[in-house]
Structure formats: C-alpha cells, structure tokens
Amino acid sequence: MKTAIFPGSFDPITKGHEDIALRASRLFDNLIIAIGQNIDKKYMFSPEQRLSWLIKTFEKHPNIQCMLYEGLTVDFCKQHHINYIVRGLRTLADFENEQSIAHLNKQLYPEIETLFLLTDNRFSHISSSGVREIILHKGNVKDFIPEPIII
Amino acid sequence: MKTAIFPGSFDPITKGHEDIALRASRLFDNLIIAIGQNIDKKYMFSPEQRLSWLIKTFEKHPNIQCMLYEGLTVDFCKQHHINYIVRGLRTLADFENEQSIAHLNKQLYPEIETLFLLTDNRFSHISSSGVREIILHKGNVKDFIPEPIII
Amino acid sequence: MKTAIFPGSFDPITKGHEDIALRASRLFDNLIIAIGQNIDKKYMFSPEQRLSWLIKTFEKHPNIQCMLYEGLTVDFCKQHHINYIVRGLRTLADFENEQSIAHLNKQLYPEIETLFLLTDNRFSHISSSGVREIILHKGNVKDFIPEPIII
Amino acid sequence: MKTAIFPGSFDPITKGHEDIALRASRLFDNLIIAIGQNIDKKYMFSPEQRLSWLIKTFEKHPNIQCMLYEGLTVDFCKQHHINYIVRGLRTLADFENEQSIAHLNKQLYPEIETLFLLTDNRFSHISSSGVREIILHKGNVKDFIPEPIII
Amino acid sequence: MKTAIFPGSFDPITKGHEDIALRASRLFDNLIIAIGQNIDKKYMFSPEQRLSWLIKTFEKHPNIQCMLYEGLTVDFCKQHHINYIVRGLRTLADFENEQSIAHLNKQLYPEIETLFLLTDNRFSHISSSGVREIILHKGNVKDFIPEPIII
Amino acid sequence: MKTAIFPGSFDPITKGHEDIALRASRLFDNLIIAIGQNIDKKYMFSPEQRLSWLIKTFEKHPNIQCMLYEGLTVDFCKQHHINYIVRGLRTLADFENEQSIAHLNKQLYPEIETLFLLTDNRFSHISSSGVREIILHKGNVKDFIPEPIII
Numbered sequence: 001m002k003t004a005i006f007p008g009s010f011d012p013i014t015k016g017h018e019d020i021a022l023r024a025s026r027l028f029d030n031l032i033i034a035i036g037q038n039i040d041k042k043y044m045f046s047p048e049q050r051l052s053w054l055i056k057t058f059e060k061h062p063n064i065q066c067m068l069y070e071g072l073t074v075d076f077c078k079q080h081h082i083n084y085i086v087r088g089l090r091t092l093a094d095f096e097n098e099q100s101i102a103h104l105n106k107q108l109y110p111e112i113e114t115l116f117l118l119t120d121n122r123f124s125h126i127s128s129s130g131v132r133e134i135i136l137h138k139g140n141v142k143d144f145i146p147e148p149i150i151i
Numbered sequence: 152m153k154t155a156i157f158p159g160s161f162d163p164i165t166k167g168h169e170d171i172a173l174r175a176s177r178l179f180d181n182l183i184i185a186i187g188q189n190i191d192k193k194y195m196f197s198p199e200q201r202l203s204w205l206i207k208t209f210e211k212h213p214n215i216q217c218m219l220y221e222g223l224t225v226d227f228c229k230q231h232h233i234n235y236i237v238r239g240l241r242t243l244a245d246f247e248n249e250q251s252i253a254h255l256n257k258q259l260y261p262e263i264e265t266l267f268l269l270t271d272n273r274f275s276h277i278s279s280s281g282v283r284e285i286i287l288h289k290g291n292v293k294d295f296i297p298e299p300i301i302i
Numbered sequence: 303m304k305t306a307i308f309p310g311s312f313d314p315i316t317k318g319h320e321d322i323a324l325r326a327s328r329l330f331d332n333l334i335i336a337i338g339q340n341i342d343k344k345y346m347f348s349p350e351q352r353l354s355w356l357i358k359t360f361e362k363h364p365n366i367q368c369m370l371y372e373g374l375t376v377d378f379c380k381q382h383h384i385n386y387i388v389r390g391l392r393t394l395a396d397f398e399n400e401q402s403i404a405h406l407n408k409q410l411y412p413e414i415e416t417l418f419l420l421t422d423n424r425f426s427h428i429s430s431s432g433v434r435e436i437i438l439h440k441g442n443v444k445d446f447i448p449e450p451i452i453i
Numbered sequence: 454m455k456t457a458i459f460p461g462s463f464d465p466i467t468k469g470h471e472d473i474a475l476r477a478s479r480l481f482d483n484l485i486i487a488i489g490q491n492i493d494k495k496y497m498f499s500p501e502q503r504l505s506w507l508i509k510t511f512e513k514h515p516n517i518q519c520m521l522y523e524g525l526t527v528d529f530c531k532q533h534h535i536n537y538i539v540r541g542l543r544t545l546a547d548f549e550n551e552q553s554i555a556h557l558n559k560q561l562y563p564e565i566e567t568l569f570l571l572t573d574n575r576f577s578h579i580s581s582s583g584v585r586e587i588i589l590h591k592g593n594v595k596d597f598i599p600e601p602i603i604i
Numbered sequence: 605m606k607t608a609i610f611p612g613s614f615d616p617i618t619k620g621h622e623d624i625a626l627r628a629s630r631l632f633d634n635l636i637i638a639i640g641q642n643i644d645k646k647y648m649f650s651p652e653q654r655l656s657w658l659i660k661t662f663e664k665h666p667n668i669q670c671m672l673y674e675g676l677t678v679d680f681c682k683q684h685h686i687n688y689i690v691r692g693l694r695t696l697a698d699f700e701n702e703q704s705i706a707h708l709n710k711q712l713y714p715e716i717e718t719l720f721l722l723t724d725n726r727f728s729h730i731s732s733s734g735v736r737e738i739i740l741h742k743g744n745v746k747d748f749i750p751e752p753i754i755i
Numbered sequence: 756m757k758t759a760i761f762p763g764s765f766d767p768i769t770k771g772h773e774d775i776a777l778r779a780s781r782l783f784d785n786l787i788i789a790i791g792q793n794i795d796k797k798y799m800f801s802p803e804q805r806l807s808w809l810i811k812t813f814e815k816h817p818n819i820q821c822m823l824y825e826g827l828t829v830d831f832c833k834q835h836h837i838n839y840i841v842r843g844l845r846t847l848a849d850f851e852n853e854q855s856i857a858h859l860n861k862q863l864y865p866e867i868e869t870l871f872l873l874t875d876n877r878f879s880h881i882s883s884s885g886v887r888e889i890i891l892h893k894g895n896v897k898d899f900i901p902e903p904i905i906i
Contacts, residue, residue, distance in 0.1 A: 002480070023566060027455070027537075040740060072741040084480075089569070091247050092394055095548045096695050102571050103729030104738070107747060113476060116542070116569035118555050121423055125254030134255070136191060137223040143258060153329070174415060178304070178386075235329075240418070242700050243847055246397045253420050264325060267391070267418035269404050272876055276707030285708070287644060288676040294711060342891060374892040393549050398846050405880030406889070409898060427556030436557070438493060439525040445560060544851050545696055574725055578858030587859070589795055590827040596862060606782070627868060631757070631839075688782075693871070699850045706873050717778060720844070720871035722857050 003030040004084035004115070007073045010035055010050050011043045014131055016123035018057055018146045020088035023117055025064050028084065033058065033066045036073060044132050057146040074109040083111055090119040090127065154181040155235035155266070158224045161186055161201050162194045165282055167274035169208055169297045171239035174268055176215050179235065184209065184217045187224060195283050208297040225260040234262055241270040241278065305332040306386035306417070309375045312337055312352050313345045316433055318425035320359055320448040322390035325419055327366050330386065335360065335368045338375060346434050359448040376411040385413055392421040392429065456483040457537035457568070460526045463488055463503050464496045467584055469576035471510055471599040473541035476570055478517050481537065486511065486519045489526060497585050510599040527562040536564055543572040543580065607634040608688035608719070611677045614639055614654050615647045618735055620727035622661055622750045624692035627721055629668050632688065637662065637670045640677060648736050661750040678713040687715055694723040694731065758785040759839035759870070762828045765790055765805050766798045769886055771878035773812055773901045775843035778872055780819050783839065788813065788821045791828060799887050812901040829864040838866055845874040845882065 006021055010033075025031040033054050035047055043050075047068050054066035069076045073085065085105065089095050102114040126144045134141050141151055157172055161184075176182040184205050186198055194201075198219050205217035220227045224236065236256065240246050253265040277295045285292050292302055308323055312335075327333040335356050337349055345352075349370050356368035371378045375387065387407065391397050404416040428446045436443050443453055459474055463486075478484040486507050488500055496503075500521050507519035522529045526538065538558065542548050555567040579597045587594050594604055610625055614637075629635040637658050639651055647654075651672050658670035673680045677689065689709065693699050706718040730748045738745050745755055761776055765788075780786040788809050790802055798805075802823050809821035824831045828840065840860065844850050857869040881899045889896050896906055 027566070027568075038740065070741075072738065072743045075741070075743065089548070089552075091251070092545050092548060093244065093247055093697065095542070095545060096697055099542075099571055100695070100729045100731060100734060103574050104734050104748075106573075107729070108738075108743065113480070114571065115480075116571070118552055118567065118569070120559075121427060121556050124426075125251045125258070125423060127251060130251060130255050134223065134259075136189065137221075137226070139223045139226065139259065144255075178415070178417075240397070240401075242704070243394050243397060244697065244700055246391070246394060250391075250420055254423050257422075264329070265420065266329075267420070269401055269416065269418070271408075272405050272880060275879075276704045276711070276876060278704060281704060281708050285676065285712075287642065288674075288679070290676045290679065290712065295708075340891065372892075374889065374894045377892070377894065393553070395546065395549055395848065398848055402846070402880045402882060402885060406885050406899075409880070410889075410894065427553045427560070429553060432553060432557050436525065436561075438491065439523075439528070441525045441528065441561065446557075544855070546848065546851055574729060577728075578725060578855045578862070580855060583855060583859050587827065587863075589793065590825075590830070592827045592830065592863065597859075631868070631870075693850070693854075696847050696850060699844070699847060703844075703873055707876050710875075717782070718873065719782075720873070722854055722869065722871070724861075725858050 001029045002084065003032065003082050004028040004086045005032045005034055005073070005077060005082050006086045007034050007036055009043065009128065010054060011045055011128050012050060012131060012151060013053050013057060013146060013149070014123065014126045014128055014144055015146060016088060016090065016119045016126050019120050019123055020086070020117050021058065021064065022061070024086040025061055029063060031064045031086070032082065033064060034069050034076065037068060037070050044135070053149050056148045072108070074105045074112055077112055078109055083113060085112060085114045087114060087116050088119050089116045090124055152180045153235065154183065154233050155179040155237045156183045156185055156224070156228060156233050157237045158185045158187055160194065160279065161205060162196055162279050163201060163282060163302065164204050164208060164297060164300070165274065165277045165279055165295055166297060167239060167241065167270045167277050170271050170274055171237070171268050172209065172215065173212070175237040176212055180214060182215045182237070183233065184215060185220050185227065188219060188221045195286070204300050207299045223259070225256050225263055228263055229260055234264060236263060236265045238265060238267050239270050240267045241275055303331045304386065305334065305384050306330040306388045307334045307336050307375070307379060307384050308388045309336050309338055311345065311430065312356060313347055313430050314352060314433060314453060315355050315359060315448060315451070316425065316428045316430055316446055317448060318390060318392065318421045318428050321422050321425055322388070322419050323360065323366065324363070326388040327363055331365060333366045333388070334384065335366060336371050336378065339370060339372045346437070355451050358450045374410070376407045376414055379414055380411055385415060387414060387416040389416060389418050390421050391418045392426055454482045455537065456485065456535050457481040457539045458485045458487055458526070458530060458535050459539045460487050460489055462496065462581065463507060464498055464581050465503060465584060465598060465604060466506050466510060466602070467576065467579045467581055467597055468599060469541060469543065469572045469579045472573050472576055473539070473570050474511065474517065475514070477539040478514055482516060484517045484539070485535065486517060487522050487529065490521060490523045497588070506602050509601045525561070527558045527565055530565055531562055536566060538565060538567045540567060540569050541572050542569045543577055605633045606688065607636065607686050608632040608690045609636045609638055609677070609681060609686050610690045611638050611640055613647065613732065614658060615649055615732050616654060616735060616755060617657050617661060617750060617753070618727065618730045618732055618748055619750060620692060620694065620723045620730050623724050623727055624690070624721050625662065625668065626665070628690040629665055633667060635668045635690070636686065637668060638673050638680065641672060641674050648739070657753050660752045676712070678709045678716055681716055682713055687717060689716060689718045691718060691720050692723050693720045694728055756784045757839065758787065758837050759783040759841045760787045760789055760828070760832060760837050761841045762789045762791055764798065764883065765809060766800055766883050767805060767886060767906060768808050768812060768901060768904070769878065769881045769883055769899055770901060771843060771845065771874045771881045774875050774878055775841070775872050776813065776819065777816070779841040780816055784818060786819045786841070787837065788819060789831065790823050792823060792825045799890070808904050811903045827863070829860045829867055832867055833864055838868060840867060840869045842869060842871050843874050844871045845879055
C-alpha cells in the first residue's frame with residue numbers, strides 16, 4: 001500500500017492546492033495532507049482554521065486524510081512509514097526552492113522520494129500569499145479558493 | 152483619452168522608477184503614479200515622504216499625477232476608470248512575481264491590461280531595497296535616486 | 303497617431319499571438335503585424351502562407367495591418383516612423399531573450415520603445431515550436447491556432 | 454495496475470536517466486522507457502543503438518520495458534492505456550520547457566498526468582548533450598553513463 | 605599581494621561556505637572572511653558565535669582571517685585596500701541577487717571586482733536558511749556544517 | 756605563477772568579451788584567450804579570422820595570449836598546466852549552462868577551478884549571436900565590438 005504526504009502551510013488552501021491533492025490522491029492508496037507547524041513563522045489563519053478548511057474541502061474523498069504535524073517533514077514520514085512527498089510546482093522560483101528542500105530531505109532520510117505535479121494552467125497565478133494580499137485589501141477571493149470554503 | 156496607473160511602494164523612488172514613469176507618460180494621455188498602502192508591510196519612509204518625493208520628481212510633467220491609495224489596485228482602477236497598469240521589469244524574479252499579480256488582477260477585473268516596460272540597462276541593478284540597504288549602512292545613494300531628491 | 307509593430311516569425315500564428323495582437327490593437331491607433339525574413343533560419347511554412355494566415359485572422363480588425371519585411375526590425379521602424387514594438391511574454395526564457403533584443407534595439411535606435419504584454423494563462427503553454435512538433439507527429443492543432451485557420 | 458511511460462531521446466542514456474527510471478519503477482507496476490522518433494531531429498546514435506543501451510541498462514528489472522515509438526507521446530499513451538508520464542527535472546530551463554509540454558499534453562489528452570522527479574545531485578550536471586560534446590572531443594564519458602554501457 | 609574578502613552572514617556557516625572559502629584561499633594571498641552586521645536583520649546566532657565558528661573552521665589555514673565588520677562592504681574594502689570580493693553561487697535566485705549587488709558595489713567603488721565560484725554539487729542544496737529550519741525543528745545538521753562545529 | 760584560460764567561440768568577439776578578458780588579466784599572471792574548435796558547430800567567421808580579431812584587440816596587453824585549440828577544454832588545461840578557467844556571466848540562461856559545464860569539467864579534471872565574472876551592465880545585452888543577427892541584416896555593429904575591429 002502506497003501512502004504519500006502533501007505537506008504545506010495552506011494559509012489558506014487555494015484551488016491550486018485542491019487540484020494537486022485530488023490528482024495525487026488518484027496515484028496513491030492514501031494521501032495525507034498535512035499542515036506543518038513552525039513557531040517562528042507568522043500565519044494569517046490559525047492551524048485549526050486551516051485544518052478545518054482542508055477537512056471540508058476533501059470530506060468526500062475517503063483516501064485523503066488531513067492533519068497537523070510538528071517537527072521536520074522527514075521525521076513525520078519516518079514515524080508514519082511514508083515514503084513519498086508530493087509537491088505542486090507553480091513557478092520557477094518554487095522549483096528552485098523545492099529542489100533544495102527535496103535534496104535536503106533525501107540526505108536526511110534516503111528512503112524518501114519527492115514527486116512533483118504541475119499546477120494546472122487555470123490556477124498557476126494563484127498563491128496563498130496572493131490570496132492573503134487580496135483578503136487584506138478587502139477583495140473577494142472566492143474564485144481562488146475551494147468551493148466549500150467561505151472566507 | 153487613455154489613462155494608466157503606475158503603482159508601487161516607491162520606498163524610495165529610484166532612477167529606474169523615474170525612467171519607467173517618464174517613458175510610460177509618453178504613451179498615455181495621463182499617468183497616475185500611485186503609492187499603495189499596506190498596513191501589514193513595514194516601510195522605511197512614510198507615505199507622505201514618499202509622495203512628496205514623487206511630486207518633486209515629476210513636477211515638470213503636467214500629464215503625471217502622484218497620489219496615495221488604499222485597497223486593491225484593481226479596485227482603485229475600477230473607481231477611476233483606469234484600464235492600464237504599467238510596471239517596470241528589472242529581473243526575472245520580478246517577472247515571475249508580476250506575472251502572477253497581472254493574472255490575478257485580470258481575473259478580478261477583466262477590463263484591466265498590464266503593460267511592461269524594461270528597466271534601462273543603466274538602472275537595472277538599482278532596486279528600492281538596495282537603496283535602503285545602502286542608506287542603513289550610511290552610504291551615499293545620490294547616484295541611484297532622481298536628481299531633485301536628497302536623502 | 304500612435305503606431306506599433308508586433309514583429310515575429312508566426313510559424314505558424316498561435317492563439318497566444320492572436321490574443322496579444324488584439325489586446326495591443328486596442329492600445330494603439332494602428333498595429334502592424336510583421337513577419338521578419340531571415341534567410342538563414344529554416345521555417346516550416348513559407349512567408350506567403352504565414353502572411354495569409356495573419357491576414358485571415360485579423361481581417362475584421364481595420365486598424366491591424368499584416369505584412370512581410372526584410373532587414374532589422376529597427377530599420378523597418380525608422381523607415382515607417384514607428385516608435386513602438388509590442389512583444390508577448392510567455393516564459394522566463396522568453397523574457398531574458400527579449401530583454402537583450404530590446405536593449406540592442408534601443409542602442410541601435412534610441413527612439414524605439416518596446417512594450418510587453420503577458421500571454422494569457424489559457425495560452426501560456428502554446429508556442430509555435432510546440433504547434434510545429436504536433437503537426438510533425440500528425441496531431442491535431444486546431445485548439446492552438448486561431449479559429450479561421452485550418453492546418 | 455498502474456503503468457507509466459518515461460519518454461525521451463536517450464542520445465545517449467546517462468546516469469541521470471538511469472536513476473530517474475529506477476526510482477520511477479518503484480512507484481509504478483510497470484514502467485515503459487520509450488524512445489520517441491522525430492524524423493526532423495538529428496541524433497548522434499541510431500534508435501537501435503540507443504534502444505540496445507536502454508535494454509542492457511535495465512535488463513535486471515522485470516517491470517521495466519524499453520521500446521521505440523513514433524508519433525505524439527500522448528497518442529502512444531492513448532493506444533496503450535497509459536495514464537502517467539514520468540520526466541526528470543535537472544535545471545530550471547528543463548522545468549520551463551517541460552511545463553509547456555505537460556500542459557500541451559493535458560490539453561490533447563486530459564486523462565494524462567505528468568509526474569516529475571528531480572535528478573539526483575550527483576548527476577544534475579550530466580546531460581546527453583554534455584556527454585555528446587565530450588564524445589565529440591574524444592573525452593572519456595564512462596563516469597556519466599550507466600555501468601553496463603561502453604561508448 | 606592580492607587580498608580578497610568573502611563577506612556573508614554565515615548564520616551559520618555551512619559546508620558550502622567552507623568549500624568556497626578554501627577554494628578562494630588558493631587563488632589569493634590572503635582571504636578575509638567577514639561577517640557583516642546589519643542592525644535591521646534578525647539572526648539566529650550572535651555575531652560572536654558565528655565568528656567563533658568561522659575561526660574554528662579555518663584555524664589551520666594561515667592565509668584566512670575571520671572578522672566582523674560594520675557598514676557597507678565596499679567601505680570596508682576601501683579602508684583595507686581590498687579589491688576583490690568573492691561570492692559563492694548556489695542557485696539562479698542567488699545569481700540574480702548577487703548580480704544587482706555586484707553592480708551596485710562597482711558603481712559605489714569602481715576599483716572593486718567581484719568573483720564568483722560555484723558551490724560544489726555535493727553542497728548545492730545546503731543553505732544557511734535550510735540549516736536553520738532543520739535546527740528549529742530539532743533535526744540533526746551535522747552533515748551540513750563544517751566538521752569542527754557542533755550545533 | 757597563476758595562469759588562466761578564457762575559452763570561447765568569439766564568433767565574433769564582443770565588447771563584453773573584451774571587458775571580461777581585461778578584468779581577468781589583472782587577476783592572473785597570464786591569461787590565455789582560446790578559441791575552441793568544434794567540427795560539428797557552424798560558425799559565421801573562420802577560426803583564423805576570429806583569432807586575428809582577438810590578437811588585434813589585446814595586442815597591447817603583454818600578459819594576454821590568444822590561440823586556437825582542439826579537443827576538450829580540460830584536456831588543453833591539463834597539457835598546459837592551467838588550473839583556472841574564466842567565464843563571463845551575462846544572463847541566467849548562461850549561468851545554468853555554465854554551471855553544468857563547470858561541474859562536468861571538475862569531474863573530468865578535479866584540479867580545475869572555474870571563476871566567473873559578471874558582464875558589465877553596459878554590455879549585458881550584447882551577445883555574439885545578437886551581433887551576428889545584426890550583421891546578417893546589414894546593420895552596423897561597431898558599438899558592440901572592440902574598437903580596433905572593423906566588420
């Protein structure tokens with residue numbers, strides 16, 4: 001049985017994240033969408049709020065589980081016998097950053113494999129930071145986030 | 152009559168910004184140089200200080216107006232019937248970021264068109280953040296900012 | 303009266319080119335879409351074929367003219383008193399290349415200004431070379447080229 | 454049963470390709486490594502030579518098959534009921550190119566999913582074109598190609 | 605006698621920094637590894653701690669000196685008659701940023717020359733920020749930092 | 756005594772190449788500017804023509820020698836006990852390509868060190884291919900090539 005993790009901040013989840021998760025869930029037996037917790041980073045939304053949006057978005061998908069975790073992603077993977085990390089690639093800046101992280105993860109835990117899916121064209125301009133910027137300026141973000149969610 | 156907006160932080164305005172604005176002002180009947188206000192971001196100079204530098208820089212150009220605005224750039228454009236956003240491109244990192252913003256703006260306000268001008272070679276190494284860094288270290292920035300301004 | 307040129311190979315014209323041209327034609331009084339001729343480069347389609355597709359695509363747009371030209375783009379601009387070049391930006395690799403060309407053109411003809419429009423999200427994966435590749439392999443390209451054209 | 458294709462020119466296969474293929478073969482039930490044939494492109498080695506190197510490299514891996522194909526990759530996938538394309542990402546230039554191809558493929562065949570694996574650090578400087586360049590200059594390429602192969 | 609400076613934050617020093625410094629020290633008679641101090645930036649480790657790690661890492665290399673400095677790097681260079689700045693290049697994002705800084709430095713002090721060395725493949729995924737992230741999550745960083753150092 | 760090689764096609768030499776060579780010649784006791792010969796590649800100018808332009812450009816610089824060579828650059832370096840390769844970086848696309856070549860060279864000849872200098876802002880838009888394009892279209896290239904040369 002193949003299990004993968006799709007880790008992220010999801011602050012908040014976007015339609016791009018939703019699309020990556022659904023496509024990844026077809027490739028693996030189980031997909032865990034997991035919100036990493038970093039005490040040093042500032043988030044707009046609380047972990048509980050972000051988790052509840054994930055749960056709502058994927059509630060009809062029995063092979064997708066959503067959860068919070070602490071510590072390094074690779075340590076979480078070791079503990080839960082997860083060998084695959086899934087990440088979406090949106091921009092070249094993403095790619096370069098993800099490349100460093102994937103190589104670091106492999107050096108920390110050689111059994112891990114990172115798979116990349118491309119963000120669909122329709123969503124490639126949508127980032128969580130863009131969504132937050134619009135929210136800050138009282139704009140309407142409903143076209144950028146999964147349908148079940150209302151912000 | 153064609154009006155464009157050149158939005159930015161201008162913290163502070165650089166010779167690169169000045170050059171982009173002058174070139175854009177030849178293409179449009181009116182150019183509005185507008186300082187967006189973002190309560191969450193930290194600036195080195197106050198909005199009033201930044202605005203006064205813009206006004207001083209372009210005081211001899213009757214078709215350029217300088218102002219402050221709040222909220223989303225596209226909302227400002229809708230209210231003022233502006234259909235063109237002008238942006239300068241300096242680096243590839245700029246480009247990728249501007250691309251996301253332009254596509255977001257188009258989705259929020261389909262009438263908007265974003266035009267890009269390339270920063271002149273002579274100024275392509277000059278960013279506001281570089282200028283701020285030099286100021287912080289007590290260096291001399293007069294070669295990097297418009298002539299009428301003294302920092 | 304403001305005239306711009308949108309130069310290219312258009313081998314063949316794509317939906318991305320069509321979109322850039324239509325958006326540029328709203329900004330200028332006249333837009334000239336011009337196919338440069340380079341004896342050293344190999345094309346899939348003849349200049350006449352490519353021109354006829356341009357003409358067909360834009361026949362309902364009175365302020366768009368299509369033509370062939372020889373020599374440097376800036377020499378053509380000088381002769382026809384054109385001060386604006388319009389280019390579409392699709393990828394970062396495009397951007398870097400266009401940047402060099404725009405700076406070269408400015409050094410050769412300082413009156414010239416190059417404006418960039420971003421390729422719409424829906425078309426950002428479509429390049430002439432991709433279309434040619436599909437044609438070579440007997441694939442169907444009708445979704446990637448302007449509607450009036452049949453290849 | 455999940456089958457993926459790893460398409461390429463493999464002119465010649467490198468240690469980077471070998472590594473990507475082995476890692477992909479653990480994720481899928483079957484992996485088809487397939488050499489596309491493009492009559493317009495010039496190759497250093499014949500399709501038969503390239504195929505024989507692939508076969509030799511992977512002969513101990515029962516779930517890896519090697520073959521030649523003609524036409525579009527997505528047409529091959531449709532005929533053989535393959536829903537996954539695997540590609541290795543080595544550089545940002547690769548990424549941008551692969552992004553266009555993956556989006557084109559999805560538009561041509563919406564059932565297809567493209568997965569990307571990162572080339573291992575140890576091999577990220579090794580490209581087929583680099584290997585060909587060394588061969589042309591009579592250099593020794595044995596450190597850059599799979600062990601069973603002698604060029 | 606040729607002296608170069610290798611400036612940085614070294615928060616903390618990585619194996620990549622160590623490798624760049626050792627290679628640069630073979631090219632110059634003297635190499636100064638210098639920690640710039642920026643009151644506005646937040647560091648994980650104190651300047652004294654970072655300096656002590658530099659000293660420990662290079663204690664067996666008589667032509668390498670380690671120190672702290674304040675103000676602009678080019679002002680430090682002027683005062684100490686240093687004409688060469690050495691920097692390591694790890695990623696394209698690095699490159700673009702370094703390019704702006706090098707051009708700014710040249711405009712501020714035309715005698716300065718900036719030399720770039722490429723981070724070795726084995727270390728190209730290791731950045732100080734990645735190391736800090738692992739430390740924050742209680743991971744083990746010993747493979748990413750110079751051997752004499754224990755964090 | 757430190758000797759470096761600045762290898763390239765120089766088809767033709769540009770003001771950017773000239774600037775890189777002069778700056779590199781100040782860092783090394785001897786600088787060899789060497790034109791690699793690749794039977795598979797098509798050049799606009801003959802090796803003899805390109806060499807004569809190099810010689811003319813640098814005739815007043817006694818520590819610069821110009822020559823032709825065949826085979827791999829690292830083999831030439833081994834034979835002539837050269838431990839440094841100098842390259843100019845103009846664009847990010849350059850950087851990524853140079854990175855692969857430098858790492859390949861290091862694997863083929865671990866004693867080699869590749870140093871990079873940034874092309875000066877004034878010349879960063881000038882490439883040999885741009886110059887050739889202008890020549891093909893009968894444009895004037897005198898502003899882009901070293902003063903002693905007339906094409």
